[in-house]
Amino acid sequence: MKYLDEYRDAPAAERLLRRIGAVVTRPWVIMEVCGSQTHTLLRYGIDQMLPEKITLVHGPGCPVCVTPVEAIDQAVALAGRPDVIFVSYGDMLRVPGSEKDLLSVKAEGGDVRMVYSPLDAVKLARQNPQRKVVFFAIGFETTAPANAMAVWLARRQGLDNFFVLTSQVLVPPAVELIAASPDNQVQGFLAPGHVCTVTGYCEYEPIARQWRVPIVVTGFEPLDLLQGILMLVSQLEEGRHEVENQYTRSVRREGNRQAQAIMAEVFEVMDHKWRGIGLIPRSGLRLREAYARFDAARVFGLQDMTCQEAAVCISGLVLQGVRKPPECPAFGTDCTPERPLGAPMVSAEGACAAYYAYRRQETVRR
Amino acid sequence: MTEFTCPIPLSEYPRVLLAHGGGGRLSQHLIEKMLYPSFENRLLEPLHDGAILSLDGGRLAFTTDSYVVHPLFFPGGDIGHLSVFGTANDLAMCGARPLYISCGLILEEGLPMKDLWRVILSIREAAAEAGVQVITGDTKVVERGKGDGVFINTSGIGSVLPGLDVGPHRLRPGDEIVISGPIGLHGIAIMALREGIELETEISSDSAPVYPMVEALAAAGLDIHMLRDPTRGGVSSALNEMASRGGVGIRLDEEPLPIPADVEGVCEILGLDPLYVANEGNFLAIVAAGQGARTVETLRQHPLGARAALIGRVAAEHPGIVVMKTSIGGERVVDMMSGEQLPRIC
Numbered sequence: 001m002k003y004l005d006e007y008r009d010a011p012a013a014e015r016l017l018r019r020i021g022a023v024v025t026r027p028w029v030i031m032e033v034c035g036s037q038t039h040t041l042l043r044y045g046i047d048q049m050l051p052e053k054i055t056l057v058h059g060p061g062c063p064v065c066v067t068p069v070e071a072i073d074q075a076v077a078l079a080g081r082p083d084v085i086f087v088s089y090g091d092m093l094r095v096p097g098s099e100k101d102l103l104s105v106k107a108e109g110g111d112v113r114m115v116y117s118p119l120d121a122v123k124l125a126r127q128n129p130q131r132k133v134v135f136f137a138i139g140f141e142t143t144a145p146a147n148a149m150a151v152w153l154a155r156r157q158g159l160d161n162f163f164v165l166t167s168q169v170l171v172p173p174a175v176e177l178i179a180a181s182p183d184n185q186v187q188g189f190l191a192p193g194h195v196c197t198v199t200g201y202c203e204y205e206p207i208a209r210q211w212r213v214p215i216v217v218t219g220f221e222p223l224d225l226l227q228g229i230l231m232l233v234s235q236l237e238e239g240r241h242e243v244e245n246q247y248t249r250s251v252r253r254e255g256n257r258q259a260q261a262i263m264a265e266v267f268e269v270m271d272h273k274w275r276g277i278g279l280i281p282r283s284g285l286r287l288r289e290a291y292a293r294f295d296a297a298r299v300f301g302l303q304d305m306t307c308q309e310a311a312v313c314i315s316g317l318v319l320q321g322v323r324k325p326p327e328c329p330a331f332g333t334d335c336t337p338e339r340p341l342g343a344p345m346v347s348a349e350g351a352c353a354a355y356y357a358y359r360r361q362e363t364v365r366r
Numbered sequence: 367m368t369e370f371t372c373p374i375p376l377s378e379y380p381r382v383l384l385a386h387g388g389g390g391r392l393s394q395h396l397i398e399k400m401l402y403p404s405f406e407n408r409l410l411e412p413l414h415d416g417a418i419l420s421l422d423g424g425r426l427a428f429t430t431d432s433y434v435v436h437p438l439f440f441p442g443g444d445i446g447h448l449s450v451f452g453t454a455n456d457l458a459m460c461g462a463r464p465l466y467i468s469c470g471l472i473l474e475e476g477l478p479m480k481d482l483w484r485v486i487l488s489i490r491e492a493a494a495e496a497g498v499q500v501i502t503g504d505t506k507v508v509e510r511g512k513g514d515g516v517f518i519n520t521s522g523i524g525s526v527l528p529g530l531d532v533g534p535h536r537l538r539p540g541d542e543i544v545i546s547g548p549i550g551l552h553g554i555a556i557m558a559l560r561e562g563i564e565l566e567t568e569i570s571s572d573s574a575p576v577y578p579m580v581e582a583l584a585a586a587g588l589d590i591h592m593l594r595d596p597t598r599g600g601v602s603s604a605l606n607e608m609a610s611r612g613g614v615g616i617r618l619d620e621e622p623l624p625i626p627a628d629v630e631g632v633c634e635i636l637g638l639d640p641l642y643v644a645n646e647g648n649f650l651a652i653v654a655a656g657q658g659a660r661t662v663e664t665l666r667q668h669p670l671g672a673r674a675a676l677i678g679r680v681a682a683e684h685p686g687i688v689v690m691k692t693s694i695g696g697e698r699v700v701d702m703m704s705g706e707q708l709p710r711i712c
Contacts, residue, residue, distance in 0.1 A: 004634065010621075013694040045696020107381040116561065116636070222694050338391060358698040 007221030008044075016226035017049055020233060027053045028236050029185050030229065031321050033175060034192035035062030035349025036220050042358040044222045054233065057185070057321035060174050061192050062349040063139040064091050065319060065342075066274040071138070071167040072097035074302045078134050078165065079110040081300075085128060087121040088136040089143075090114045095346045098307040118143075118150035118164075125154065125162035134296045137164040141195045144168050144285060145259035148266035151287065151294050163296035166286060169272055171195050172203045173283035178320055179211040186321055188232045190218040190225070193247035198263075200255025204243045212241045219247040266291055275343060276316030315342035318351055325352040332356060389598025389644075390703030394607070412533050413611065415456040415595065418526060425526035427462035429453060433518045438481065441555050442570030446488025448646060449518040451575050452597065454496040458577040459593040459649060461532045461584070462524030464496055469503040469520055474513035485516055496575040498522065527584050536591040537612035541680035542658030546579055546648045546665050547572065548673050549601055550629035553643035558632055569628045572647030572670075579649070579668050586664045589654035596650060599703050602641040604650055605678075605688045606702040615681040618690040618700060624673040642703045652680065 032038055038058045041047050047056050060066055076097050079086035086102070093102040093114065106112040111131075115121055121135035137147040147164065154162040171192060178184060191204055196217045204215045214235035218228030228246040235242060245251055263285070272284020287295045297303050312330045317323040325331050325344070335341040337353055344350035385392040402410065409417045416429030433449040443451075454464035469489060473482065493500055551572040558569055576595065583590055592612075596604040609616045625640045633640050647670060653661050658676040665671030678690075688700040 004630065008693050010694045043698055044692045044694050045698050046694075049694075049696050103383055103385075104381065107383050338395075357701040 007223045020230050021051050024053050029055045030188045031057045031059045031186040032190040033059035033061040039354050042354045058351040060319040065344045065350050067167045068273045068275045079105040079112050085111045085131050085133045087113050095343050118147050125159050134163045138167045141198045144263050148262045151266050165296040168285035176207050188214045190228045193219040196251045198259045208243050214241045215243045217245045313342035315344045325355040415459040427457045427460035427524045429456040430521040443573035446485040447492040449520045450492035453520040453522040455595045457522050457524035458580045461530035462526045464498045464524040466501045467498050467520045467522040469500050471505045472517040473507045475510040534612035537614045539682035540655035541652050543678040544651045544661045546671050546674050548624045548626050550640040550643035552646040554629045554632045574647035592652040594650045596645050600642040602700045610686045615684040616688040617681045618678040620693045622675045
């Protein structure tokens with residue numbers, strides 16, 4: 001298929017693998033930040049085709065995984081209200097809160113709907129003026145512009161029954177947290193191509209300089225990842241620590257200015273809690289005061305909900321690349337995609353789900 | 367004797383979820399933990415698409431299926447066609463010529479009479495095409511809001527072709543796996559319609575009777591070990607079930623999988639895997655070692671089999687697990703679908 005098969009071409013993959021093999025002389029630990037990159041690596045078996053000297057660790061770039069339990073509990077509380085239509089992206093529906101997930105609320109009679117675009121939620125609000133429509137606005141800089149656009153549009157259309165429950169996070173502060181950690185093992189980063197399509201990559205330049213780590217903005221197809229790894233390993237071998245762009249067909253240094261403008265119009269930066277990791281300064285977005293009347297947590301008085309995470313789940317360490325999923329005592333036993341203890345086992349982008357789906361053979365052997 | 371307490375811990379699933387009907391792992395739990403132990407008997411035991419029973423010296427296949435697809439009408443078919451072809455195909459997967467079906471209609475109050483008539487005409491047309499007669503039926507009407515227009519249940523009876531013995535008990539290492547036609551058309555046709563995805567060319571469901579192809583394979587003297595139509599849960603769930611019930615491993619090749627470009631495109635947009643998408647007009651044939659190429663040749667002489675392909679083989683290693691060689695030469699496990707990918711598509 002056009003624009004797809006080209007990036008999954010077997011002879012080209014083999015050539016890139018040979019070049020990586022020729023460049024690498026020492027052991028290197030590199031992190032792919034984004035969960036979709038993790039899935040491509042495991043889905044195509046790339047992790048097993050790379051030279052043994054290269055160790056891949058999986059990063060925190062799974063929006064579903066890092067959404068705090070409190071946000072899920074708020075969502076569950078809202079979705080159970082008879083006056084509410086609760087609208088969400090599909091993979092949030094099965095993420096466990098402290099008691100249950102959104103699909104269970106749906107089975108109990110809650111009006112929970114799945115959409116592919118937040119603008120569909122705005123449409124639902126327009127079509128159902130007697131109901132309150134709450135959209136679960138989660139994600140990284142990739143979803144933020146569309147989520148912001150939904151709020152902006154709701155205000156322009158004068159809707160008073162549309163609300164968003166937000167849990168928006170930003171990638172660069174999380175990358176910096178990992179790079180700056182005293183026991184950091186990661187020597188280079190593959191930065192998330194789609195986040196950078198929106199934000200550009202200026203923000204990564206000071207991180208690369210200060211912590212002396214090379215960063216390569218990388219796409220999501222097998223050849224993208226192989227090329228990104230080649231660029232990163234070449235930098236490491238040559239002792240360089242620059243920000244380079246592999247994903248040139250989508251990413252420009254300055255990013256998408258219009259997307260950034262709508263984000264800045266609707267959201268402001270704040271400190272944010274990441275599930276399994278904790279509070280990261282200036283790593284989240286909240287609605288600006290001018291848009292406060294769309295903030296579901298405020299309007300429905302849910303801001304003070306707190307809760308506990310499953311003690312056995314090591315998802316925080318998995319998300320920071322310190323541990324791999326099969327090292328978790330609950331992996332594949334107490335924690336499975338049918339009965340997940342932590343979010344990385346649920347989401348299509350979660351590292352635990354990727355290992356469970358694509359690498360179970362080894363897990364079985366283990 | 368199984369105790370008569372609910373075998374699915376209430377703490378796990380106090381209520382039925384859509385995924386319990388999705389054809390993936392939760393459906394399997396329901397069958398293996400609740401349904402099979404409750405009804406346990408020799409004929410049910412193979413947990414095949416239908417039961418095979420001997421009656422006065424002849425061998426009959428008997429099957430039942432319910433159809434709740436939404437929307438009722440879609441490109442390439444409607445709930446009427448589906449309810450006939452689906453059940454006829456389940457019989458074909460038992461190695462049987464479909465003969466008779468029943469037709470139970472559950473209608474929702476307020477359904478436009480012209481829609482009902484359209485469905486009935488489809489059933490009539492599909493029965494003629496599949497070579498079956500509708501010989502008994504039932505109609506119930508439920509209050510508005512308690513159904514979804516039309517639900518249909520059909521049961522079917524067919525006669526097993528002489529000399530055929532198909533089922534997971536016949537799977538052997540070295541057996542070759544052939545798919546008779548393109549993957550993912552039905553599920554994606556429904557999904558594209560529901561999600562309002564507009565394409566340059568319309569994707570039509572592959573809903574069709576597959577028995578003529580099964581008959582052609584038998585007539586060619588091929589040693590057929592197992593037949594399976596990859597409906598709900600798609601090719602991956604069908605192969606995983608085979609691997610676990612036959613106690614064998616399965617090696618799959620990604621490269622020859624016949625996935626139409628439109629299906630691949632929609633799957634990319636929606637983040638789906640074509641291997642989990644439902645089909646209604648193709649089947650997997652597992653034949654004795656060395657017979658895969660001739661199976662493909664035989665199928666390709668049939669219009670529905672034009673894209674038949676040899677896609678893998680049965681292996682002795684890793685029993686119960688399906689492993690695929692990826693298009694760029696890596697390896698990965700193809701897991702059974704967990705939860706639901708496409709709700710209510712057949």
